[in-house]
Amino acid sequence: MTVDRLPDPLHQDGTYPRPQLVRRHWRDLGGEWEFAFGSDPEQAPEGIGFDRTIVVPYPPESELSGIGDTGYHPVVWYRRSFGPAELAEAGLTADRPRVLLHFGAVDFAADVWLNGRYLGHHVGGQTPFHFEVGGLVAPDGVNELVVRAVDDPLDVAVPRGKQDWKESPHSIWYHRTTGIWQPVWLEAVPGLHVESLAWDTAADAASVDLELVLNARPEGAVWADVRIEHDGELLAESRYRVLDTTSHLRLALSRQRNGQQYEELLWSPANPRLLSATISLDGGDPDPGGDAVASYLGLRTVRTDDCCLLLNDRPFYVRAVLSQNYWPQSHLAAPSADALRREVELILELGFNTARVHQKAEDPRFLYWADRLGLLIWAETASAYEFSARSVQLLTEEWMRLVQRDRSHPSIIAWVPLNESWGVQHISHDPRQRAYSRGLTELTRAIDGSRPVISNDGWEHTDSDLITIHDYESDPEVLGRRYGSRTALDELIAGPGPAGRRIQLHASAPARPIMLTEFGGVSWIDHDVDDAWGYSSARDSADFGVRVTGLISAVADSTVLAGFCYTQLADTGQETNGLLRDDRTAKVPVELLREAIAGR
Template sequence: MNLFKTASVCFLSVALGQSVMAQTGWQMQPATIKTRWAKDVSPTNALPEYPRPQMVRENWQNLNGLWKYAITPKDAATPTGYQGQILVPFPLESALSGVKKPLQPSENLWYQRTFTKPELKAGEHVLLHFGAVDWQATVYVNGKETGSHSGGYQSFSQDITAALKDGENEIVVKVFDPTSEGVGPHGKQVLNPANIYYTPTSGIWQTVWMETVPADYISGVTLTPDIDKNILQVRVNAPAGTSVELIATDNGTEISKTKGKAGALLKLPVKNAKYWSPANPFLYDLTVKLTKGGKTVDEVKSYFGMRKIAIQKDAKGVDRIFLNNKPYFNLGTLDQGFWPDGLYTAPTDNALKFDIEAIKAMGFNTIRKHIKVEPARWYYHADKLGMLVWQDFVNPNQGLPEGSKAEYEKETKETLEQLHNNPSITTWVIFNEKWGAYDQQRITEWIKTADPSRIVNGHSGEMLYVNEQLRSPSPNAWVSADMTDVHSYPDPMNAPAEPGKARVLGEFGGIGVFIPEHQWNTSSAWGYIQEKPAALAAKYTIMNQHLKLLEADGLSGSIYTQPFDVEGEQNGLLTYDREVVKIPFEEMRKIHAPLNPDLGTLPVVTAMNADITDPSVAYSKMLQEFVDGRRDTEFLFKLAMMAKQAGDKAGSNIAGSAYIASLQSPYTPEQLDLILQFTNSTKDKGFAVLQDQLKASDSRLEKRPVTVKLMNIVFKDVIDPVLQKTTDPDWSAIANSIKPYGEPGEEIYLRAKTVYTFNKQDWSNYASVANTYLEKYGQNIPEQERTMFRQAIDNSKNQ
């Protein structure tokens, strides 16, 4: 293992610390870009909508809003004081939380708030619900532990009645989230220097709410349509000795009813059913009543759609995906579900809905929800708007540490149960590109047995092609799955034909097009290939023409990467802030029409069409203005961004330095973020500014990210050139050379020497420097790395 490569990764993932400034109120933190919905967020209206549309009761209370928070060492006791306020349910790391701090694997995150006990009738219970908490949550009510849950994507509930007291009550939630260092599935929320993954989410990130229920109540409803038998299969979870009445209605008109025992599998007739499809997403309303002793004791409202998904043979004997017993090409796109202002959490329900509306307005009929489980309302909007969903399970920790397999299967089981009722979900997707894959046949067959009402894409990207080169061969691809699936970047290709399996293209495309002033990270415009805005439509059209040819050859579905830019990836059809569409909606619908001719009712969505002017031409005009003497701050910032995107490194350095020089202290958090972004050398003007900010007691920045950035710069400019020139570096001379750089210089010096002596197995010098490094800065590195260095110290004593 080359620990200098590891080191550069660790610099970007070391502990980011806590601000010494407690917050006195909520304010959205700086974000490079934000969506139009961010302005609608406040502590009094944080996602106020009813969070569980398929099992609705009237007697509920939303607990979103301002909570107190604290970050403590993992082994610390419950805090007696809190560091500020956080807006729930936005994750700790997001701008909308009002905090925007990272949580380290060595830390716990604590939440606290009070509420008034609801008025209860005899025998009633109070249930406390969490939409999702990433990753492990332990809940205390009035100091009494009421339960815990692991799993960052699954909802959970607790009966807190016994812990309540009259008047004011307290909830405390302790969260532990080790992300990639833990045993739990974590999706793509792991930041690394290659921008392969994205900013992590920690803590509460979906709605927290309470509801009052009777002594005997409905705890769950399972709905499975069967259009061939014209029935809806229903199972209602409720106490033994109770009965159930089901009433289905069509726009208020009763069409069917039935009765039976709670817990039994009931069959509700649905004659002459209106089938659910993307073109006609018809939903029936369902009332579920719980009776005991002839009286209704509980009632919930729900809905269902009558649809069937299967692999069947077409008229030519080709295995294809069928919807409602007819061939149906799944024309889809890969949706990551990230937001520049809320990360995992959409700013508002309208924002959550917009993403599906925009994808439908583009002319797609399918969304592959990529390695994330969304809030229940996202699937409700997909049901209502008409969108097929390929739902990824969140892959295990790819290193498969002890306990990760059991945790993956526990969380997958919960996901299967949680999402079962949504007609939009037609396909389960397992083990994207073999990430964390194990026991593939057993896992696939388990999923198929657990839910025979859907098809299973056993191993999406089991074969991965990039530029026609096979990167990921497999000896037993797609075992027991309903599909053969390949990923092919950038150009589309067909999957192999196998008996009884549909052929799908699980990912393709990834055309990178940057749009100035609408980028999360102006230093990155990643895509599998790069195109200028003016060339995107033609390239994309050709890709879709090839899809049509592949459909004639047996292709049954395709997933384009991707609908929206995400952080450093700028290969979306819309920018990350959802403001600019790179091909006009109407034009995209025409491109897609041969594969998706029946769109149904289209939602009205708004976004600006991209300016297709060559960005280099626009940059050249701005550079000439700079040559001619223009120096206003806003112009200099835009010029610096455009220079990066045009590949003019020298111009970017000049403009960035001029921009920083135009600013005056005290700096706003937004300005400090930009100074950090434009500083890449010890000689840059921003380097000295950031050094001063680290020393200032009234600094308005998060100090750990700045320290990490300066450490990387010092290593690149001062230490690494020496190490590249000699195999016997003079560490005393290096120590003197880093003195002007203060604590960041000392930390990177100790780290570099530790890693260097470790790699060289220079045990006589290793133990001393490693002990010093761990004593001073060990809290800043991952636990597994601390353990590795300590073990090496112990081993060095025997050398």
């Protein structure tokens, strides 16, 4: 495969499941699969009666799946066949003899069989995994793929996020998302190939670091050719000998040494400039043709001082919205690849510059559009509900894989491993839970030290780079006084904060920027919703507009806050406190909201 045949990573249509490591050939296995509910999480595929049809990748609880059963179903089964046509589309040739079977995400634990052979087990409902299946595939025959997913709705040690443990949704929790909910796909590769890659950009140092991971240690002389370009201009090129499975390369961007022009290539919401990259392998046994992949990156830095978040060393005011990224017809799965792009566009059209994707690690295709269109992302994960050795292990392992998966996206400006003490409900007085929070925070910094980390968003911070507060006060005048001066804010942080929670658990914590990262939550709906819920309620459309804009203006007028995050983007089930209805139509004129949010 030659580099000039690779697709352009900066002009994808948003369907490729892994946008920062792109190959030309792949085959989506979405569509109709055979399906069955099960009961025994240890049962083998033999004897399963596949009596239904499901549309993958939509969870069986959802309407788009064709099942729409929201009851308790801790075990589900999937089966489908593929043959020569799918393998040819995936790129299977003599030069690409190995076939990778990819899963974007299966909630929560998955076991996979191909042609009666057990491939393996994966734990973690938000993280991707794959199997190399070339030796098991019949190139000219029919291949049978079977997946078992286990997700016990009563297991509160599992990172569940907003998925309800009760059979019917209540309060701020929603219908469950069980089983396959992100793309399943095939991809053919050479014997020695790129397994993963990550970019670490240091724009002020005029360099880029590449971490390249292969599927095996090279045999013989294997070289990697790396090119970084922008709009046809070559910015850096290097060829180096790959000696191990994981290798690191620092590429100098000589153009960036000119201080009078280096900002032209920096990524920001106002100028989401991305650089394209290609990596090709040359030589080695048994694949003299080598592998080739396309990628992209953005040059930008994110830091904090004692009062501001700094983007590219300039103070940046965060105007964020809490986004559940949940759709009534498909739940945590996006209804289409286009819906992920549209979600980013809607947030920007409302005047926000940041999205806090809440209690969920989103599909990488959403992050791709955030990178391309210039939306900053507050990256979070689903929380567990209990504190135990098992919950610590499950969340830590999944969080590590998520940080590794997403660390190359320039749109991500902060990591949030814990939220509102979920799973660490006694952190204020339990030293083990404080140690867990600090450990997660430091572990995140160890994997990616290029972004701020929030140890526990909302309150009871142990070691955060930003101090974030959640406050659902419904009176704009009260909010204005509470966050209107440094003295008032210091008093709030020193004493019990909103909801009676301490903001910081260390009195001697250094000065940090302060943001109000949850507020608002005004409920109003113009059609019947069972058990409609919000933090406060409006009487009608006009009252809703007055309340929402009043709260946003009161917070935006603060001269001591470094940013805010309004709750929330869209109605979600019975939680009717969105700026938009669940079909993403606005409850009041968008111009009214944008004026309050962005002042334009």
